[in-house]
Amino acid sequence: MKKIIISACALILLGGCIAKEEQNPNITYDVHFENAEHHEAQISLTLEDLLPGPVTVSMSRTSPGRYALHEFAKNVYDVTAVNGQGDTLDIDRPDLHNWTVSNHDGTLTFNYTLYGRHADGTYTGINEQHAHLNMPATFAFVRSLPNAPITVNFHPPEKASWKVATQLEETEDRYTFTAPNYYYFLDSPTELSNFMMSEWDAPQDTTGQKIQLAVHHNGTREQVDRYTDMAKKVVAEQVAVYGEPADFDYDTYTFIADYLPYVFGDGMEHRNSTILTSRRSLEGDNALRNLYTLSHEFFHSWNVERLRPKTLEPFNFMGANVSDALWFAEGFTSYYDDLTIRRTGLISNKKYASDWAGTLNYVLNSPGNTYYSPIEMSMQAPFVDAATSVDAQNKANTFISYYPWGAVIGLGLDLTLRSEFEDVSLDDYMRAVWKKYGKTEKPYTIEDLQQTLAEVTDSSKFAKTFFDQHVRDGKQVDLAPLLAKAGFVLQKAHPGEAVLSFGAGINYEENTATISENTKVGSPLYKAGLDVNDVIHSLGGEDIQNARDMNRLLASHEPGEELSVTYSSLGQEYEAAVTLDEDPELELLTYEQAGKELTAEQKTFRESWLGSKAK
Numbered sequence: 029m030k031k032i033i034i035s036a037c038a039l040i041l042l043g044g045c046i047a048k049e050e051q052n053p054n055i056t057y058d059v060h061f062e063n064a065e066h067h068e069a070q071i072s073l074t075l076e077d078l079l080p081g082p083v084t085v086s087m088s089r090t091s092p093g094r095y096a097l098h099e100f101a102k103n104v105y106d107v108t109a110v111n112g113q114g115d116t117l118d119i120d121r122p123d124l125h126n127w128t129v130s131n132h133d134g135t136l137t138f139n140y141t142l143y144g145r146h147a148d149g150t151y152t153g154i155n156e157q158h159a160h161l162n163m164p165a166t167f168a169f170v171r172s173l174p175n176a177p178i179t180v181n182f183h184p185p186e187k188a189s190w191k192v193a194t195q196l197e198e199t200e201d202r203y204t205f206t207a208p209n210y211y212y213f214l215d216s217p218t219e220l221s222n223f224m225m226s227e228w229d230a231p232q233d234t235t236g237q238k239i240q241l242a243v244h245h246n247g248t249r250e251q252v253d254r255y256t257d258m259a260k261k262v263v264a265e266q267v268a269v270y271g272e273p274a275d276f277d278y279d280t281y282t283f284i285a286d287y288l289p290y291v292f293g294d295g296m297e298h299r300n301s302t303i304l305t306s307r308r309s310l311e312g313d314n315a316l317r318n319l320y321t322l323s324h325e326f327f328h329s330w331n332v333e334r335l336r337p338k339t340l341e342p343f344n345f346m347g348a349n350v351s352d353a354l355w356f357a358e359g360f361t362s363y364y365d366d367l368t369i370r371r372t373g374l375i376s377n378k379k380y381a382s383d384w385a386g387t388l389n390y391v392l393n394s395p396g397n398t399y400y401s402p403i404e405m406s407m408q409a410p411f412v413d414a415a416t417s418v419d420a421q422n423k424a425n426t427f428i429s430y431y432p433w434g435a436v437i438g439l440g441l442d443l444t445l446r447s448e449f450e451d452v453s454l455d456d457y458m459r460a461v462w463k464k465y466g467k468t469e470k471p472y473t474i475e476d477l478q479q480t481l482a483e484v485t486d487s488s489k490f491a492k493t494f495f496d497q498h499v500r501d502g503k504q505v506d507l508a509p510l511l512a513k514a515g516f517v518l519q520k521a522h523p524g525e526a527v528l529s530f531g532a533g534i535n536y537e538e539n540t541a542t543i544s545e546n547t548k549v550g551s552p553l554y555k556a557g558l559d560v561n562d563v564i565h566s567l568g569g570e571d572i573q574n575a576r577d578m579n580r581l582l583a584s585h586e587p588g589e590e591l592s593v594t595y596s597s598l599g600q601e602y603e604a605a606v607t608l609d610e611d612p613e614l615e616l617l618t619y620e621q622a623g624k625e626l627t628a629e630q631k632t633f634r635e636s637w638l639g640s641k642a643k
């Protein structure tokens with residue numbers, strides 16, 4: 029199909045204007061898996077009805093939902109190109125990610141071998157059991173043809189009885205699928221395997237939308253059925269937050285889960301599907317542990333997939349993607365992933381509180397907020413989101429992940445709204461943001477988020493103060509009094525106990541105490557001048573050889589006491605004075621755990637926050 033678009037100026041016959049042609053040739057992929065046991069796929073990309081001129085074929089450098097660079101071209105080899113007659117064409121390699129093919133005759137077939145042995149949300153894994161394809165890691169594409177429709181034909185190994193799970197549009201052939209353009213195609217991970225499938229109607233939906241759960245695992249149908257029941261509950265709680273499911277393309281949302289010993293743990297959201305990978309099976313408690321990722325990714329079908337930060341539009345396949353809004357896009361999604369599981373009743377208030385304790389310790393006891401605000405922390409994503417590097421970094425001090433930090437902001441905002449405003453909660457805010465920017469798919473800015481908060485609370489002063497303090501600056505919300513309203517106690521876990529470092533950070537092996545990570549800014553060790561890889565010999569005149577020595581010594585001293593420390597650093601021996609500090613570790617308990625009585629008011633507050641909303 030060739031579409032000619034004549035530019036407006038040509039139509040009005042202005043001299044000097046040149047008619048612009050936009051070509052939309054047919055693009056067809058054929059994917060063979062004859063060498064699956066050696067983790068290879070043979071892929072050909074055929075372009076027909078091409079206009080004359082060289083064609084550049086590219087491998088993506090990143091993947092939708094990921095922010096760092098992954099350089100997928102590294103697993104592509106045996107590249108050849110032929111024209112419609114089968115004649116070999118010259119290929120030029122302008123850089124590592126692009127292949128430029130000249131002299132085609134209107135038809136061009138680009139062939140290559142792809143190696144994939146890392147099944148997760150970013151990469152591809154091919155073996156005798158499955159082909160788990162993340163599309164940017166698998167398919168070369170033509171960037172100059174953004175609107176050309178795509179057809180893909182999968183050719184599974186002869187002996188395999190593979191089915192296909194994908195958000196691509198089905199055709200009459202069970203192994204042939206289509207996409208309207210490469211943007212959608214590259215966002216559509218595909219699993220070919222002998223998976224087990226569940227399907228149910230989307231809740232609160234009148235348009236016949238379906239939810240599918242495809243599970244490739246070594247377990248039983250009964251395990252999948254039990255997991256499906258859990259998934260249904262959490263999906264229903266999330267739909268209740270927004271009041272409706274998202275409008276899925278082709279009326280279907282598909283969870284593509286690989287719970288197998290040879291995959292790498294991950295979860296990756298896409299427009300109408302998600303990849304869930306874990307080495308945990310669905311046996312016993314593992315099912316619930318896997319559910320957290322399922323919950324997180326489904327929440328993205330609203331927040332991120334349709335409710336999109338302007339900074340991520342359009343997605344850049346050839347460079348890192350930097351966004352100022354991941355504290356909201358990922359962080360608020362993290363807030364809701366376990367909140368909606370709590371609302372299903374699958375976990376208790378006690379479990380919910382203990383899950384939070386880990387997050388609160390990580391976020392509230394980090395000095396990271398003195399370096400970057402949540403907005404700036406979001407922009408660090410290309411350095412941390414499945415990014416690899418070999419040089420040392422100071423992330424222990426300067427970085428707080430925008431996932432838990434954003435979740436803590438979500439918690440603070442939710443409890444503040446519930447405390448200070450009549451009948452307003454974060455659910456109302458999410459629904460309002462969804463209506464304005466998600467349903468309409470109008471990408472938002474931070475100012476838009478603030479403005480919507482002003483509308484929901486009818487207070488632009490509140491919205492401005494909250495955003496200024498907690499989003500633009502890194503000030504933490506004072507959570508203890510807010511959590512108390514719901515009958516939870518946030519307090520120091522070990523009041524009056526002395527520590528040397530914040531967090532673990534000391535490795536006891538072969539009768540030596542070695543500092544194993546960057547000392548935290550503000551901690552006793554940091555202030556005394558000790559850092560990673562230093563070996564502590566004695567403290568307060570006593571030898572320290574193991575954790576027991578250290579704990580006994582610390583237990584016999586008070587926070588604020590000054591002790592001498594001897595240590596070696598870079599092969600030299602040192603002595604310094606160290607002032608002990610109080611253990612900053614926090615715990616979050618229910619009033620019941622703390623032996624306190626819940627008031628009727630607290631019960632009501634808690635129920636309206638953590639109780640089921642599903643219809």
Ligand SMILES: [Zn+2]
Pocket residue numbers: 297324325328358361
């Ligand atoms: Zn996420």
